Amino acid sequence: MDNYAYIIASLPVLHQEGTRPEHFVAEELIEEIRGQLSRADAAVLDLLLEGYDSDKLDAGFYRDALAGRGRFVRDWLRDLVDGYDADASADFYRRALAHGNRFIREWFRFDLDLRNATVAFLNDALGRPDGQDLVLLAEREAEEFPEEEAVQQVLNRADLLQRERGLDDLRWQKVDELTAMDVFDLELILGFVAKLQIIDRWLKLDPESGRELFRKLVEDIRSTYDNKKQNITI
Structure with a gap:
């Protein structure tokens, strides 16, 4: 049986040498x-x-788009959606939404x-046709999207970088x-990895934002560990 508490306790971000963004390599930590x-x-x-x-x-997409390398941002965005494989994505989402793990289902x-x-x-x-490249799963009933209003507010930001942030x-x-509500389980680890993906991208795209998110992750993990370790025995 996995000792999830031990895995979390051993994460470098809980120790002094692991709290510096320049030492952060997402792939190594995930491995x-x-x-x-x-x-x-x-x-x-x-x-x-x-x-x-x-x-x-x-x-890389955002760096190039914002730098205007050879094309306007509008053309970059058109390339993005025109290259989107909705069928392949639908296959993935069907698997994810039917998965036995709660975090996987809810996250995806x-x-x-x-x-x-988006x-x-x-x-x-x-000016593309309505509904083009949306991933609509026939087996999925219409569900409320609680974050829809917040998402629309973000998407309407004029600055592309601020929109993605x-x-x-x-x-x-x-x-x-x-x-x-998770106490040292696989879901908590999956959530940690999802945050690693966000930090990794921002350290490459905008180092200051990446460092800010890294510090937030360190605080989150330490707070989580301190608050929940009393409920288990390592």
Whole structure:
């Protein structure tokens, strides 16, 4: 059986040498975590990471778009949505939303709604047909998207970089919501990895924002560990 409390206690961010952003390498930290998980739990972690493989809204995209390398930002955005494989994404989301792990189901339900809202916004902004490239799962009943108003406010920001930071702030908040009641379990570790993905991108895109998020992660993990360790025995 995995000792999740031990895994979290061993995270470098809980120790002095691991609290400096320049020492942060997301891939190495994720591999360290994977090495302490059972085969079944590692497979769940890999599914979470698979959800990031096709993300075109990466640091390189935004650096190039904002620098205007050869094209206007509008053309970059058009390339983004035109290159989106909705069918492949639908297959992934079907697997994720039917998964046995609660965090995986709820996280990718939120992620799907967020991505659809973003694609719909870009369709409207770029004059593309309504509904184009949305991932609509026939087996999924219409559900309320609680964060819809907040997402629309972020998407309407004029600054592209601030827009993406706002979306990542909403992702961070969702992780906190989904793991609020977890006490040293796999879900807490998955939430930690989801935050690592956000930090890794911002350290590459805007180092100051990345450092800010890194410090926040250190505070979050330390607070979580201090508040919950009394409920378990390592």
